[in-house]
Amino acid sequence: MDTQVLIIGAGPTGLTLALDLARRGVPFRIVDASPAPFAGSRGKGLQPRSMEVFHDLGVIEQVLAAGRLDLTMRAYNGREVVREWDVHEGRHPTAERPYARTMLIAQFRVEQILRAALPQPVEHGMPLTSFTQDDSGVTAVVGPETVRARYLVGCDGGKSFVRKELGVSFVGETHEDMRMLVGDLRISGLDREHWHQWGGRADRWLALCPLPGTDLFQFQATGDGEPSLELYREIIRERTGRDDVVVHDATWMSLYRMNVRMVDRFRAGRVFLAGDAAHVHSPAGAQGMNTGIQDAYNLGWKLAMETLLDTYESERKPVAEWLLGMTTALMTSGNAFEKRDDETLQLSLSYRTEDGPGLRAGDRMPDGVTEQGRIFDLLRGPDFVTLDFPDSFPDGPVLVRPDGYVAAIGRSAIDAYFGANPVTQLHHRRVAARTAA
Structure with missing residues (x-):
């Protein structure tokens, strides 16, 4: 074998899995088709349960230093402030729950922290083009190389090559009427102490969120069209009614189409699927990056011990099913930015197999x-x-x-x-x- 685990995809899911395997002394390689690390903020909310994962993995101090826990939402009608609120009002750290709020942190910052903690570099510009498996391992063609591994894990996103090559069904639907323009912009004319929002109607919605530790705002707006600075400037002018909010440039822009889909199985032989390769959904509630991180956290120790591997699917598939339902309900309710609960913070998610009061097998172990x-x-x-x-x-x-x-x-x-x-x-x-x- 060339390695024990071949990880395809170096986003938060793949990097978390790599870091978990590294601390266990499990040989791995992590490859990514892109020539360089992702530079955007497709995700920007880190949930308390993910912060607990990063505490265990030894990177929580770097994460806390790079993010922010106390940004207030602010809604406008033009220049007029019509409402301010805190979606985490009343939530404070306790001995059992040391991380009580969603942290705002750009996805690329999370990835930078995880890459820096790895004992070996991510291999960029290494697309997976084919693989086969047998009773003892997987043979994969990655870039110019043929790699032999005991296991392969597809962490390669919603368009996953691994999933398609396996022939695993991606069941669900595409909401063609729900599209969103997103991007990371340099903007002047707004303070960085609020998450700014406009739009009384869904088709006029615009949000500009300062990304902590950067000079960027994440742009989100309902709409369609080819992403461009000109289009984003036009949307900001029209929906804010202001000419003092100035867009200077962008580091990343994209058009998001809402897909609600998940695989019918998380494992096929020696190949596993994790993160967006296994489930995609509405961005409401900041769940996607976190669920991928926790897929990896569930799978890492099982790969290291080469036991209990079937429980990866039996434990994580119900979570994905819950995730799709919850995020779709949030998006369609119009309450995507209202107060959070233990479920959206992912603190109450459990692998219980029995009911009853108090701490039970399958529950998250509280701090103390x-x-x-x-x-x-x-x-x-x-x-x-x-x-x-x-x-x-x-x-x-x-x-x-x-x-x-x-x-x-x-x-x-x-x-x-x-x-x-x-x-x-x-x-x-x-x-x-x-x-x-």
């Missing part, structure tokens, strides 16, 4: 403070961790998976989990309460 330190710090790393703190967990020790979800609670349940998945015991450590001398 123990006599041994902060729980998220105790969990950081590539292993299963048993937290044995009788004062904090009276129902018995808690076994936490490498992706921060509870595997089992109580000694008998933990023993049963290891009995059913013996290889996981090789990647396990225990953190117990200190005993008195």
Whole structure:
């Protein structure tokens, strides 16, 4: 084998998977067809659950330094401010939920941070042109090379070559009547303390959001046509009624067509699909980049252990189904910019297989403070961790998976989990309460 895992696509999904594999010592290559990293802000909202992922992966400080948590929405009628609001009003960090709000951060900044943390470079200008698989691995033609890998993961976006080559169905619909012009613009005449919006009607909607740590605004507007500076300037003039909001240039422009689709399977043999290659949807609620990050986070430890791989689909497919329904409802309700809840923040998403009150197997493990330190710090790393703190967990020790979800609670349940998945015991450590001398 040339490598253990061949990752196709170097967006947030592929980069998260690469970083997770790197810390586990799993050989990988990450390739991308584009000649250079993506320079736009197709996504700009990082949810609290994704920040928890980045805490575990060791890049949260860089992410927090590059983003912003406190931008107020402001709606206008021309120059008149008609409303200001905070979609996260009343949400503050707690011991169990240290990241309480969606962070505004340009997608290209997230990608820069993840690339910088990798021990090896992304191989750009390396398109995947074919692949075949057999019982022991995948043979792929990437750029001028033929690469042999045990597994291949398609993180190559909504137009995924991997998905099409597999013949996996991409079920759903295209909403031809819902199109949006987007781009990253340099603009003068607006403050950078608000997310500015105009338009009482859907066909007159315009939003200009300052991208933290840059001199750019993300432009979003309902409409159609070939993206150009001239068109974007015309839309801003018409919808704001102002001539003091001046567009100087753009670093990226695109026309977005709303697709609501997902695959009928996330795995075909030794090939997996993740992120937009597996599901695309409305941008409402800032879910796409985050769901791809968490696809990768769910898959990484399973690839490393080469076990439980079938649970990748059984756990992530229901999340994708929920995602498509929730984002479509947000987009069509007209409430895409109203107050967020635990679901949109992705803190309440669970892999539970049983109902009941309190913490259960499949739930996200909350943060907290123990006599041994902060729980998220105790969990950081590539292993299963048993937290044995009788004062904090009276129902018995808690076994936490490498992706921060509870595997089992109580000694008998933990023993049963290891009995059913013996290889996981090789990647396990225990953190117990200190005993008195």
